[in-house]
Amino acid sequence: MKRTLFVISFAAVLSACGDKPQELQTNKHDAPAYAGTGKAFVNSDWKQGDKASWESHQKARSQYGQNDYTRMN
Numbered sequence: 731m732k733r734t735l736f737v738i739s740f741a742a743v744l745s746a747c748g749d750k751p752q753e754l755q756t757n758k759h760d761a762p763a764y765a766g767t768g769k770a771f772v773n774s775d776w777k778q779g780d781k782a783s784w785e786s787h788q789k790a791r792s793q794y795g796q797n798d799y800t801r802m803n
Contacts, residue, residue: 764785766778776783 764781
């Protein structure tokens with residue numbers, strides 16, 4: 731009985747060693763976020779490829795849309 735339990739537990743321990751290593755896969759052709767997607771469904775105030783406009787929209791979104799102190803008061 732002890733031997734069977736030992737063999738089963740040993741097999742379970744060795745099965746954990748069969749994991750494949752996980753590597754971070756990056757997209758080598760990544761574009762900056764302000765470049766846009768090329769689709770028409772964007773905010774009308776923002777021009778695709780305009781970095782200054784993108785940053786101002788991000789600042790306004792974080793200040794007015796995601797800041798709970800300004801939303802609740």
